[in-house]
Structures are given as structure tokens and as C-alpha cells.
Amino acid sequence: MLQVGLTHFLTVSAILFSLGVYGVVTRKNAVMVLMGIELILNSANINFIAFSRFGNFGYSGQIIALFVIILASAEAAIALAIVLNIYKTFANVNVDEIDHLKD
Amino acid sequence: MQKDGIEFMREYLKNTWDGIYTVLVGMRITFKHLFTPAVTIQYPEVKVKLPDRVRNRLYVNIDDCIGCDQCARACPVSCIEIDTVKSIPGEDLGITSNGKKKALWVTRFDIDIAKCCYCQLCVFPCPTECIYMTDVYEFSEYERANLLYKFSALNQDEAAQKKVNYEKFQAEKEAQKAAAAAAAAKPKPETPAQPSAN
Amino acid sequence: MYQFFFDLTGNVIISTLAVALVPLICVLLVTLFGVWLERKVSAWMQDRVGPNRIGPYGIFQCVADFVKMLQKEDAVSSEVDGVLYNIAPVLVFAGSFAAFAVIPFASTIIGSQVEVGLFYMLAASSFVVAGILMGGWSSNNKYSLLGSMRSAAQIISYEIPTALVVLSMVMLMGTLNLTQISEMQTGNFWHWNIFGGPGWALSKFLLIPFMVVGFIIIFISTLAEVNRTPFDIPEAESELVAGYFTEYCGMKYGMFMLAEYGNMFAVSLLVSVLFFGGYQSPVGYLGNVLGIKWLVSLEQFSWFFAKGWFFIFVQMWLRWTLPRLRVDQLMTLCWKYLIPYAVINLVIIGIISLL
Amino acid sequence: MNYYDIMFYLFAAITLVSAWFVVTTRNVIYSAFFLLFTFFGVAGIYVLLAADFIAVVQIMVYVGGILILLLFGVMLTNQITNVDIRTGASNLLPASIATGILMGAVVSVMWFTDWKIQPTEAPTTTLKILGRLLLTDYVLVFELLGLLLLVALIGAASIARREKE
Known part of the structure; x- marks a missing residue:
């Protein structure tokens, strides 16, 4: 079982995914929630690349991983801009306190 | 005022050109200085000639000192301390270079050069010109005690000896005086009686 | 080189360490000699003499400095954030040292022949940014924090023109492998990329002006990436004491210094690989004439070092020529001048390479 | 156990341990810096999966871009100079139970599925x-x-x- 194969990579990815979900669910700070999302995206990427390596699908998995990285960077930029705006309006970034739409 | 495109482009290119050109000009100047010989003086090896009448470390020519204490009194920071002992008549202390007869043993002549403010005020009152400023300016020390300069020609034992001598002499003189006084006092009550007796 | 050590020892770990040791020694020597040269060059440009006490021309001053730094007390403020404060210098040094893994010092002396070498060098520098932010934040000193924020903003801004110029060169050469890029510029100096690359086609002569533009852009932007004057606002002495390493002393400060000089050397080597033929000699090799194989490697090594030192010298030269830029001037230079020129350069080089 | 396996376990350990700290430490800055090591570990795993380009992109974009952006976000949204930047966590117990079940489910799926493995020669x-x-x-x-x-x-x-x- 110590011989590293596809299962090992997938397990690492699964644990990383769960940790990311845990972070998103428990954290109050919006920036920390973002970090959890980054963990989830990374775990998805590990899956894509692992399947592209161990399956016979060519290299589409790596291409998708590349796209995910690009999307993550765009998402981080937008999300941080929004967080910054929230901070300007509410003077804190705790997601459970920002629960009203107007005023 | 909104600039039109051509003018903006012209200014933009001019800025670019100016940026590169001025940097190159600056680089040429610094490159020239790369080969200019150094103008700094390598201090411990080469020293700047000091002007006349510089005021640096104090020096006392103790052979000429008559122990008059005038320098110590002139010092604004009290860095000079002088102790003297009077000589006894039998001793010959010699004369100073300008012919003054010395009358005091200088048992202590200490200058705390760390306190000295180099004002030169001690130099002027000296009647024998034995204290003066030299051009020595490198006298840093590791211990502060080393900056206390002792100029007295007599060491501690000799100084103590002189003191004892003087005290002995003084005591002798006192004794003589007392004896003389006693001698003078003894006949005293008789003196008025003598004529009366005589 | 790994294969050579592997054949010699037959052990994976020993040969890996041996391969890693070569750039490490290079970085240490570069730092030692670089500190001395920095002081000497600044002295010469200001008509002074510079360090001259220890050894001929003060050459062993660097050793004295190093010994002093090693035995200094490691004074740590009680308010610093312990863990991050200690990790930061290591991270910065690791980032700058990692770049050396792919630099070909000669055709045979190279840490790793990875295909993504050029890209990897750009990526390794991002660890430096993270380390700088870490050090600045954990020092618990507002000057450190300001310096590190400025530094991060500056480095990630100037990565864009660097990457654009690298992109245009990659487009032209068709590879990211630094050894292959160097090998393509073999022969005499008119085969170097700054002179339009090998061959005598029309495109070679068309390329020359754009190569010069590309060289100027990448030189300026790498200068900014390693925080050298005139782009030294992150460690501006007159405003921020020493920027992000204000609170550091002893060997931790020494690690920052090592990283700084290592970075300077790395970007100099990057520029010389991209535009000045890397380890290639401008005139040919004595070893080829005499038929001695190892002499060629030695010559290549010396040529590469000479080129690297020349660019380090130019960096020092600029340091004593130009005053520090203001923050707005810095950003104007990057976003309004370097990036547009780099993009135009990229397009034109692309068109020429189609010819 | 050859070197490949050792490297895999090393990188997996770096990734998971630092990811654990990312989601559990109370200090936002610590989380962000632990994220650095997570990204580094993930890049190492990519290298082991023979995806060299993706690994370098991972370091360049995540460490050089997103992480720095996150740090700037943290530093701009907290008064870091005078207030300590700790952050609260909520729903700890239900969240850990739920994610524990989720993790068990996903890991068991990964572990017990009979994957059709056709490894090709690594380029x-x-x-x-x-x-x-x-x-x-x-x-x-x-x-x-x-x-x-x-x-x-x-x-x-x-x-x-x-x-x-």
C-alpha cells in the first residue's frame, strides 16, 4: 500500500478538499473563507492532473487545471476587491455580520 | 485641458528619450569619476600639516615649574591639581630656565586631560612658561584612568619623604621656637623681679 | 553535472547535494566579493579610496565583514512574531537560491536541465516576495511593514515587463530551456541575441533595434525587482531605516544580504543568457583549438562569470548615478512606459519572427 | 519505498499539515503564510505527476499573485498596527462533524473505487x-x-x- 499510485494522490486531494470545506464553513473572516476556496480549487486541480497522468485521456486534464488556476486568480482579484469594499462600508469583514442588503 | 493624440504622443516619446539620454549623461559623469584619483587623505599614513598655535594636548615641563598654582586657578574646568611642599633650607631645588629660584617641591601635578577643554587659559599666567599646548592629538586610551597625566618629577615615596622632611623641619622649628619661647619665657617672670631684686 | 556526480559516487542523495553545493558556493562568493566591490565602486565614483585596511586593496574586508556578521549577537526584539520572524530570512534566501538551480554556468555545469527553466526562474522570485512580506510583518515595526508592502508592490508590478520581454525572447527562440537558449547563440559575438541572433537573414538586422529595446526594458525591470537604487524605495535609508530588515541583525540579516546579492547575480545571469549568449565566448575557445575538453567548460564558466559581474557592476554604477525614485514615479515608469513599450516590442518581434 | 514515494509523502505531509493550520489557526496572517506552504506542497505533487509546467504556473500564480493579493487584503482590512488580527470561528462542532463525514465519504470513494489505471510513459x-x-x-x-x-x-x-x- 506504500507504493504511490493514483489512489494516494486522490486521497491527498480528498483530504485537502475536506479541509477547504471546513475552512469555508467555520471561518468568519471573508478573507479566510477565500483561503478555504483556494484549498478546494487546489484539491480539484490535483484530481485533474492525477487523472490526466494515470488515465489515458491525453493532456486535457492539465489544460483544465491551467484554466482553473487562471479562473482562481481572476476570482481572487474580484473577491478581494469586494471584500475591500465591504470593509469600507461596514468596517469589518466578518461574513456573519454582513447580513443586510440595504442600510 | 485635454491634449490631442499627436501632441500626447510627442510628449510621451520625448519623455522616453529624455529619460534614457539623461541617464546616459549621468552614467558618463560617474564613469569619469571612476578613474579620478582619490582626494581623501589616508589619515594614519598621511597627516595634514597642523597650523601653528594649534591647541592640543597639554604638556608641563616640570623642571621649570615653581608650583605657583596659577594655572590650576585659571583652569575653568578644574582639570589641573597641584600639591606642593615647602623646601627646607638645606635643600637646593635649582633654578628655572628663566632664572627664578624654586622654593617648593611639586609633589603632585595632575592634569585630567579627559576634562580639559583646550582653552589655553592655563598657559598665560605661568610665570616660567612651563605649561604649554603641544600638537599631539592622538592620545586615545582604553582606560579612562590612563587619561590622568601625572607630571610630578617626584614619585610617591619621595613626595612622602619630602613631606616628612618638611614636617620634621617644621617640628624642629616649632621645637626650637618653643625652646626659644620657653627660654624667653623662663626669665620673664624674673625680669621684672630682677631689677626689683637688683 | 548530476550524471557526472552520480557516476562518481553512485548515490542519489550525495550527488544531489553535490550539485546543490555548486550554486551555493557561487552565491556565497558572489556575496562576499559583491559587498567588497560595492564599497570599492562607490568609493571610486566618489573619489574616495574605500576599504583598504585588510589585504591588498582591502580584498579581505569581505571576510572580516562575514566573520563579524557570524559572531554578532542575535538580538531579537521581544515584540516580534517569533516563528515568522525566523522563517522569513530563510524563505527569502531559499527563493533567491532556488533560481540558481536552472542557470547553466557552462554547457556541462548546470543544476537541473528542466525544460521550463526561464519560467521557473520567474516563479522562484515569488518566494522572495512572500518572504519579504513575512519579515516585514513579523518585525512588528511600521517601517518594516511599509518597506515590505512597497517591496511587494514594486516586485509584482515589475514582474510584468520582465515577463513580457522574456515572452518575446521565448517566442523568438522557441524554448524555455536556458541551456538551449545559450547553445543557440554559440559562435562569435554577432550570434548573440542582442545582435539579432544567429544566421544572416534579413530578420537579424531588423531585430537589432528591438533587441536593444527589450534589453533596456528587462534590465530596468530586473533592477527594480532586486530593489536596487534607483528603485530602492523598499529599503530607503533616509525614510525607512532599512525597510523590511530593519529589525534583523547577525546572521539573519546576513541571509537577507546573501539573498540580495544572489538575486542581483541571478538577474544579471538571466539578462546575459537572454541577450548576451549566456556562457558562450565572444571569440571562440582556446580549449577547442588545443583539443582539451575540460578547458572549454572552464572558459565558458569564466565568460559567464565575467558577464554576470559586468552587469552587477552596471547595477552599482547606476546606483551611484541616479537618485531614488518617488513611489508615483516608480509606478508611472512601470505601467505607463515599460509595459506599453514591452507590449509593442513583443508584437513587433512576433511579426519579425514570422518572416 | 523508492525516492519517488518518499518525495510524495514529504510533499503530501507539507500540503496537508499546512492546510490543517490554514483552516484552524486563529491568526489571519498565519493562515495566509501557511497557505504559502500548502501551495508549495501542491506544486511538488504536480511535479511528481509529471506536470512541470502546471507546477511552475502554480507557484507563479498562487504564491506570486494570489497569496500576495490575499496578504494585501488581510493587511488592508484589519488595523494590523494596533489591533491583533485574530478572527472568530463559528459552528465548530457541527462543521467538524459534517466535514468529517464528508471526508470519510470522499476518501472511501477514492480508496475503494476500482480505477481503470492506464499509466502512460511520463513525458x-x-x-x-x-x-x-x-x-x-x-x-x-x-x-x-x-x-x-x-x-x-x-x-x-x-x-x-x-x-x-
Whole structure:
């Protein structure tokens, strides 16, 4: 079982995914929630690349991983801009306190 | 005022050109200085000639000192301390270079050069010109005690000896005086009686 | 080189360490000699003499400095954030040292022949940014924090023109492998990329002006990436004491210094690989004439070092020529001048390479 | 156990341990810096999966871009100089139970599924292959992502910009 194969990579990815979900669910700070999302995206990427390596699908998995990285960077930029705006309006970034739409 | 495109482009290119050109000009100047010989003086090896009448470390020519204490009194920071002992008549202390007869043993002549403010005020009152400023300016020390300069020609034992001598002499003189006084006092009550007796 | 050590020892770990040791020694020597040269060059440009006490021309001053730094007390403020404060210098040094893994010092002396070498060098520098932010934040000193924020903003801004110029060169050469890029510029100096690359086609002569533009852009932007004057606002002495390493002393400060000089050397080597033929000699090799194989490697090594030192010298030269830029001037230079020129350069080089 | 396996366990340990700290430490800055090591570990795993280009992109984009952005976000949204930047956590117990069940489910799926493994020979570099794929099969997605990045850039700048007084 110590011989590293596809299962090992997938397990690492699964644990990383769960940790990311845990972070998103428990954290109050919006920036920390973002970090959890980054963990989830990374775990998805590990899956894509692992399947592209161990399956016979060519290299589409790596291409998708590349796209995910690009999307993550765009998402981080937008999300941080929004967080910054929230901070300007509410003077804190705790997601459970920002629960009203107007005023 | 909104600039039109051509003018903006012209200014933009001019800025670019100016940026590169001025940097190159600056680089040429610094490159020239790369080969200019150094103008700094390598201090411990080469020293700047000091002007006349510089005021640096104090020096006392103790052979000429008559122990008059005038320098110590002139010092604004009290860095000079002088102790003297009077000589006894039998001793010959010699004369100073300008012919003054010395009358005091200088048992202590200490200058705390760390306190000295180099004002030169001690130099002027000296009647024998034995204290003066030299051009020595490198006298840093590791211990502060080393900056206390002792100029007295007599060491501690000799100084103590002189003191004892003087005290002995003084005591002798006192004794003589007392004896003389006693001698003078003894006949005293008789003196008025003598004529009366005589 | 790994294969050579592997054949010699037959052990994976020993040969890996041996391969890693070569750039490490290079970085240490570069730092030692670089500190001395920095002081000497600044002295010469200001008509002074510079360090001259220890050894001929003060050459062993660097050793004295190093010994002093090693035995200094490691004074740590009680308010610093312990863990991050200690990790930061290591991270910065690791980032700058990692770049050396792919630099070909000669055709045979190279840490790793990875295909993504050029890209990897750009990526390794991002660890430096993270380390700088870490050090600045954990020092618990507002000057450190300001310096590190400025530094991060500056480095990630100037990565864009660097990457654009690298992109245009990659487009032209068709590879990211630094050894292959160097090998393509073999022969005499008119085969170097700054002179339009090998061959005598029309495109070679068309390329020359754009190569010069590309060289100027990448030189300026790498200068900014390693925080050298005139782009030294992150460690501006007159405003921020020493920027992000204000609170550091002893060997931790020494690690920052090592990283700084290592970075300077790395970007100099990057520029010389991209535009000045890397380890290639401008005139040919004595070893080829005499038929001695190892002499060629030695010559290549010396040529590469000479080129690297020349660019380090130019960096020092600029340091004593130009005053520090203001923050707005810095950003104007990057976003309004370097990036547009780099993009135009990229397009034109692309068109020429189609010819 | 050969070197490949040792390296895998090393990188997996780096990734998971630092990810654990990312989601559990109370200090935002610590989380961000632990995220650095997570990204590094994930990049190492990519290298072990023979995806050299993706690994370098991972370090360049995540460490050089997103992490720095997150740090700036943390530093701009907290008064870091005088208030300590700790943050609360909520729903700890239900969240840990739920994610524990989720993790058990996902890991068991990964572990007990009979994957059809057809490992191909690992290429020395994926650079040329990826480049070709990007400009042939995936060229539309590639272009769209370029456009998306531009939109994101402009959008982020306009959202975060200070309004004129």
C-alpha cells in the first residue's frame, strides 16, 4: 500500500478538499473563507492532473487545471476587491455580520 | 485641458528619450569619476600639516615649574591639581630656565586631560612658561584612568619623604621656637623681679 | 553535472547535494566579493579610496565583514512574531537560491536541465516576495511593514515587463530551456541575441533595434525587482531605516544580504543568457583549438562569470548615478512606459519572427 | 519505498499539515503564510505527476499573485498596527462533524473505487504538448479566459477604487 499510485494522490486531494470545506464553513473572516476556496480549487486541480497522468485521456486534464488556476486568480482579484469594499462600508469583514442588503 | 493624440504622443516619446539620454549623461559623469584619483587623505599614513598655535594636548615641563598654582586657578574646568611642599633650607631645588629660584617641591601635578577643554587659559599666567599646548592629538586610551597625566618629577615615596622632611623641619622649628619661647619665657617672670631684686 | 556526480559516487542523495553545493558556493562568493566591490565602486565614483585596511586593496574586508556578521549577537526584539520572524530570512534566501538551480554556468555545469527553466526562474522570485512580506510583518515595526508592502508592490508590478520581454525572447527562440537558449547563440559575438541572433537573414538586422529595446526594458525591470537604487524605495535609508530588515541583525540579516546579492547575480545571469549568449565566448575557445575538453567548460564558466559581474557592476554604477525614485514615479515608469513599450516590442518581434 | 514515494509523502505531509493550520489557526496572517506552504506542497505533487509546467504556473500564480493579493487584503482590512488580527470561528462542532463525514465519504470513494489505471510513459516535458493543445483544441476557451482576465482586472480595479469626494 506504500507504493504511490493514483489512489494516494486522490486521497491527498480528498483530504485537502475536506479541509477547504471546513475552512469555508467555520471561518468568519471573508478573507479566510477565500483561503478555504483556494484549498478546494487546489484539491480539484490535483484530481485533474492525477487523472490526466494515470488515465489515458491525453493532456486535457492539465489544460483544465491551467484554466482553473487562471479562473482562481481572476476570482481572487474580484473577491478581494469586494471584500475591500465591504470593509469600507461596514468596517469589518466578518461574513456573519454582513447580513443586510440595504442600510 | 485635454491634449490631442499627436501632441500626447510627442510628449510621451520625448519623455522616453529624455529619460534614457539623461541617464546616459549621468552614467558618463560617474564613469569619469571612476578613474579620478582619490582626494581623501589616508589619515594614519598621511597627516595634514597642523597650523601653528594649534591647541592640543597639554604638556608641563616640570623642571621649570615653581608650583605657583596659577594655572590650576585659571583652569575653568578644574582639570589641573597641584600639591606642593615647602623646601627646607638645606635643600637646593635649582633654578628655572628663566632664572627664578624654586622654593617648593611639586609633589603632585595632575592634569585630567579627559576634562580639559583646550582653552589655553592655563598657559598665560605661568610665570616660567612651563605649561604649554603641544600638537599631539592622538592620545586615545582604553582606560579612562590612563587619561590622568601625572607630571610630578617626584614619585610617591619621595613626595612622602619630602613631606616628612618638611614636617620634621617644621617640628624642629616649632621645637626650637618653643625652646626659644620657653627660654624667653623662663626669665620673664624674673625680669621684672630682677631689677626689683637688683 | 548530476550524471557526472552520480557516476562518481553512485548515490542519489550525495550527488544531489553535490550539485546543490555548486550554486551555493557561487552565491556565497558572489556575496562576499559583491559587498567588497560595492564599497570599492562607490568609493571610486566618489573619489574616495574605500576599504583598504585588510589585504591588498582591502580584498579581505569581505571576510572580516562575514566573520563579524557570524559572531554578532542575535538580538531579537521581544515584540516580534517569533516563528515568522525566523522563517522569513530563510524563505527569502531559499527563493533567491532556488533560481540558481536552472542557470547553466557552462554547457556541462548546470543544476537541473528542466525544460521550463526561464519560467521557473520567474516563479522562484515569488518566494522572495512572500518572504519579504513575512519579515516585514513579523518585525512588528511600521517601517518594516511599509518597506515590505512597497517591496511587494514594486516586485509584482515589475514582474510584468520582465515577463513580457522574456515572452518575446521565448517566442523568438522557441524554448524555455536556458541551456538551449545559450547553445543557440554559440559562435562569435554577432550570434548573440542582442545582435539579432544567429544566421544572416534579413530578420537579424531588423531585430537589432528591438533587441536593444527589450534589453533596456528587462534590465530596468530586473533592477527594480532586486530593489536596487534607483528603485530602492523598499529599503530607503533616509525614510525607512532599512525597510523590511530593519529589525534583523547577525546572521539573519546576513541571509537577507546573501539573498540580495544572489538575486542581483541571478538577474544579471538571466539578462546575459537572454541577450548576451549566456556562457558562450565572444571569440571562440582556446580549449577547442588545443583539443582539451575540460578547458572549454572552464572558459565558458569564466565568460559567464565575467558577464554576470559586468552587469552587477552596471547595477552599482547606476546606483551611484541616479537618485531614488518617488513611489508615483516608480509606478508611472512601470505601467505607463515599460509595459506599453514591452507590449509593442513583443508584437513587433512576433511579426519579425514570422518572416 | 523508492525516492519517488518518499518525495510524495514529504510533499503530501507539507500540503496537508499546512492546510490543517490554514483552516484552524486563529491568526489571519498565519493562515495566509501557511497557505504559502500548502501551495508549495501542491506544486511538488504536480511535479511528481509529471506536470512541470502546471507546477511552475502554480507557484507563479498562487504564491506570486494570489497569496500576495490575499496578504494585501488581510493587511488592508484589519488595523494590523494596533489591533491583533485574530478572527472568530463559528459552528465548530457541527462543521467538524459534517466535514468529517464528508471526508470519510470522499476518501472511501477514492480508496475503494476500482480505477481503470492506464499509466502512460511520463513525458520529459509537457510544455510543447500543452502549448499545442492550448492553440488547437482549446483555443476558444483560451481566448475567452484572456478576455475574462481583462474583465476581472477592470472590474476589480473599479470595485476597489475609492470614490471621488
